[in-house]
């Protein structure tokens with residue numbers, strides 16, 4: 305009798321277990337291990353506590369001071385379409401007991417752009433000492449959520465976030481990309497999309513290459529023909545285009561709201577055919593050349609001996625500085641092959657003083673180190689280490705953009721659809737597998753302000769082309785600027801990058817699906833990173 309009863313109970317228990325188990329498999333997968341999440345750039349420290357927080361129809365987005373209201377809005381707007389919940393935002397002094405995502409400023413976090421993201425079963429708190437830090441905490445939280453939130457359509461699953469604490473801050477203060485809008489022109493909406501995408505990966509500078517031989521792209525009211533004539537061409541002879549001052553200010557504001565500073569460049573004294581074609585008086589000969597639609601470099605120069613050249617530079621920098629809140633103006637200075645060296649030096653010395661007079665600091669391509677660089681000038685290393693070292697000897701700091709690693713316009717491999725090859729080929733691992741502090745002997749961390757990855761657009765015609773060359777390489781660039789070198793390795797990174805497949809696709813990015821990356825979609829991912 306006794307054995308019969310125990311068999312009976314055993315049977316009941318088994319049925320119970322079987323049904324429990326099948327019931328479990330029907331439920332959505334629950335993320336429980338924060339340490340297994342796939343954030344790029346990799347956070348400095350992650351401490352997982354093995355549970356999860358649910359975003360549901362009772363969740364509120366709270367912020368502790370007015371300054372953070374736009375960020376509360378940004379976060380709520382990011383979550384509303386996917387959840388279908390109201391997610392009201394409210395100002396409050398103290399965090400409530402549950403159901404909150406609370407944004408709060410404290411001085412206990414010392415790093416300028418650093419943040420602490422604390423996820424508990426009852427709520428989430430993002431702490432930082434600047435609004436920028438809060439923004440980066442929000443971007444990390446975004447990457448802890450399913451990629452499908454990026455699609456903006458309602459999800460069937462509940463949104464769950466694994467619990468634990470992330471403490472994070474960047475290694476370098478300047479983490480940027482450059483877009484050449486001169487060789488081919490890109491409109492305001494394209495630039496805004498680039499800004500949106502860079503901000504997800506915590507980049508904080510966008511350098512706009514606003515003038516070159518092929519086109520002048522920024523309205524200068526005191527020299528209207530720059531855009532009337534110089535803005536009307538581009539590589540291949542298309543119609544070109546330019547930003548009005550209002551449009552430029554709109555871009556600057558849009559970027560600022562995403563903690564990205566626009567760094568405008570007027571390339572001088574070479575790369576100036578578009579300006580020279582617009583105003584004959586800027587030429588030593590007094591004659592304007594034709595507009596240029598090719599891709600050669602190094603054939604144009606402003607006339608160094610003429611007074612009017614400096615009136616031109618002064619007017620352009622004055623107007624540009626007035627609508628640029630960022631601290632830097634880029635004066636180019638590269639490949640001035642037809643400017644005699646003594647003239648080049650004279651010009652760069654004068655141009656730096658003009659920028660300084662208008663309250664800004666100078667960035668210039670590494671050739672400017674031949675001149676006397678001012679104490680606050682930044683030398684942008686793209687080609688020659690010896691130039692960067694010459695700048696450092698004069699007390700300048702360096703922005704790292706070595707073409708062999710950081711140029712986004714270089715082809716990935718010999719069969720890449722677009723791109724150039726003069727600096728070799730740059731596969732996704734080449735773009736990631738290096739560090740700023742060890743790239744060039746004599747240039748160490750204290751000499752470097754950060755990293756910038758330029759996209760030159762000789763072969764780039766539209767947004768799809770931009771995306772193809774920029775992604776996924778720029779994610780690696782973002783990580784080089786953010787995560788300490790000692791915490792990075794290609795073998796670990798490539799897996800994390802592969803796990804971004806769904807996110808890149810949900811964002812509609814036309815990325816290059818490099819064979820070196822183990823691309824993985826969420827169904828495969830769930831098996832190893834999400835505990836059921």
Ligand code: TNX
Pocket residue numbers: 601638639669686711713724760761762
């Ligand atoms: C060199 S990089 C240039 C650009 C070209 C680029 C193409 C630099 C400062 N000058 O004018 O567009 O190569 O990769």
